[in-house]
Amino acid sequence: MARKLLLENVNVPGIQTFEVYRQKGGYRSVEKALSSMSPEDVVDEVKKSGLRGRGGAGFPTGMKWSFLAKPEGKPRYLICNADESEPGTFKDRYLMTHIPHLLIEGMIVSSFALGAKTSYIYVRGEMMPQIRILERAIAEAKNAGFLGKNILGSGYDLELYVQPGGGAYICGEETALIESLEGKRGNPRIKPPFPAISGVWGCPTVVNNVESIAAIVPIILDGGDEYAKIGIGRSTGTKLISASGNVNKPGIYEIELGLPVEEFIYSDEFCGGIANGKRLKAVVAGGSSVPILPANLILKTVEGNARLMSYESLAEGGFQTGSMMGSGGFIAFDEDQCIVRNTWNFSRFYHHESCGQCSPCREGTGWMEKVLHRLEYGHGKMSDMDLLIDVAKKIEGNTICPLGDAAAWPVASAIRHFRDEFEWHVNHPKDAVERNFGLGNYADSLDKLVEAEN
Amino acid sequence: MLKVTEIENIDFRVELLEEFSEIIKRYPEGKHKAALLPILHLVQAEYGWLSTESMERVANFLDLQPIEVFEVATFYTMFFLKPQGQFVLEVCRTGPCCLVGAEKIIKYIETKLGVKEGEVTSDGRFSWRGVECLAACGMAPVLQIGPDYTFYENLTEEKVDQLIQDLKQNNEAIKSDSQIV
Secondary structure, three states: OOOOOOOOOOOOEEEEEEEHHHOOOOHHHHHHHHHHHOHOOOOOOOOHHOOOOOOOOOOHHHHHOOOOOOOOOOOOOEEEOOOOOOOOHHHHHHHHHHHHHHHHHEEEEEEEOOOOOOOEEEEEEOOHHHHHHHHHHHHHHHHHHOOEEHHHHHOOOEEEEEEOOOOOHHHHHHHHHHHHOOOOOOOOOOOOOOOOOOHHHHHOEEEEEHHHHHHHHHHHHOHHHHHHHHHOOOOOEEEEEEEEEEEEOOEEEEEOEEEEEHHHOOOOOOOOHHHHHEEEEEEOOOOOOOEEEEHHHEEEOOOOOOOOOOHHHHHHHHHHHHHOOOOEEEEEOOOOOOHHHHHHHHHHHHHHHHOOOOHHHHHHHHOOOOOOHHHOOOOOOOHHHHHHHHHHHOOOOOOOHHHHHHHHHHHHHHHHHHHHHHHHHHHHHHHHOOOOOOOOOOOOOOOOOOOOOO | OOOOOOOOOOOOOOOHHHHHHHOOOOOOOOOOOHHHHHHHHHHHHOOOOOOHHHHHHHOOOOOOOOHHHHHHHHHHOOOOOOOOOOEEEEOOOOHHHOOOOOOHHHHHHHHHHHOOOOOOOOOOOOEEEEEEOOOOOOOOOOOOEEOOOOOOOOHHHHHHHHHHHHHHHHOOOOOOOOOOO
């Protein structure tokens, strides 16, 4: 069994309560940090751990913390990003539902490290049950002296609040989240200034994902160096992977980074193979925004090496033959799934969720949705694939926030790897409405790369 | 679209106003606009939707221009700007749910309730709509029902039948039976 740092106690009965969580060693990281460490020490340990933001971007958390401005007389804020909305991702929901005190504990230590006296957990509005769970956990922690004035006699004060969102994917983008927390529409801000300089109410602010905050607990307990020993290369520690789609056992799995993708899909410890005895056609490895890969490229890189669940290995080959770790939303497609239909579905999602500020995204996502819709429903043209790639290129990199990129990548990658299937939709419009293209040769082993001769 | 309709003048309950005041305490002084989303959720839970009048009252309470409330209410998908059924079935229609049959479930709900997306059944009890990813892809297909946003997971046609029957009888609806590890 792989080592678990976050979910070790998740199945202990009553672990949602302060009492049981505490019995199992909960809140020791708060005791350790507040009694024997300075805020700078905590930041140093997080830097040493090599922890990378678990929300999707993968930016080193310790470095993000060290950018926080500390002007005199201005409060600083920590906001936990629990606006989990990336299709394929449901790990934060799981963590908040089953082991809420881990997040509260992480929030206290992280707030202490950043010198925040008030912190917020911004939870997507649809997660009302989780909001109630967190509010109860906060009340329990406060009652036990871990929140409020003079925590554990250390002189450190912290108030922690839960803020509901209103149902908008874009609020997962940190500046949109800040706007939303301020009670406005979730329109992302132009950066710079970055939140570390001017975030919520113009004050220095750090926004971190739920899982990143939770990971602070084992990092402080065992030390950053110990944490960094887990994993592979610059992908340190464990990661929660949300497995969905056509696998036998969808769910949340805590893996040590570096686990082979093949083992993750087929081992009974994890997904247990593809459901209904079917074959794997494709995988979206890191939430809907990352490039989709056919079975052959997700299991092995183009060099023929086994692909691993790590930031580097999933990205190996760039966007030509690789993808991204993203948020760890692992969506598996079996041989009977239609890539065109799924791409249309994702495009509709991004069109729906575009905030409308930037023209390339607002208009481009709508056009991609329309063109993909006509392809799926048998009215496509052969030129549509190039048209889609052209639109995607014009969105990518031309918007304030990464939603534009996130909308462009799935479309571009689907056409890059599954062009046969798109062309089949154009050439066989009647068939395309009635049945699916099938597995094609997407699971066949890859040809060895040969150097092109001049 | 927002329409000024003839709704009786809304006076919020005292308890509700007290809750509003509690929420405002979470933010630094002068930053009470931040309370807008939590307060709109409470108002919607109270009335089932957000009428123009109720939003104007919220604006009044928070000392905002009404447009500041309207623009927020229209931006976020959770807020209803017209009356809904007593139970709004919000079914996820995004990719991962569709891989395991969400589109069939949506069709089934439409047929079963006999109303189109956004419409209310003649008895006023039900309406439904497709929503984007609810972050429960491992328990797909899923739907949620406000104002508590209870989740119903691993949906089948039988479960939908049962759920609708239970809701009709106002019984405690079936609990989710998530198989998640």
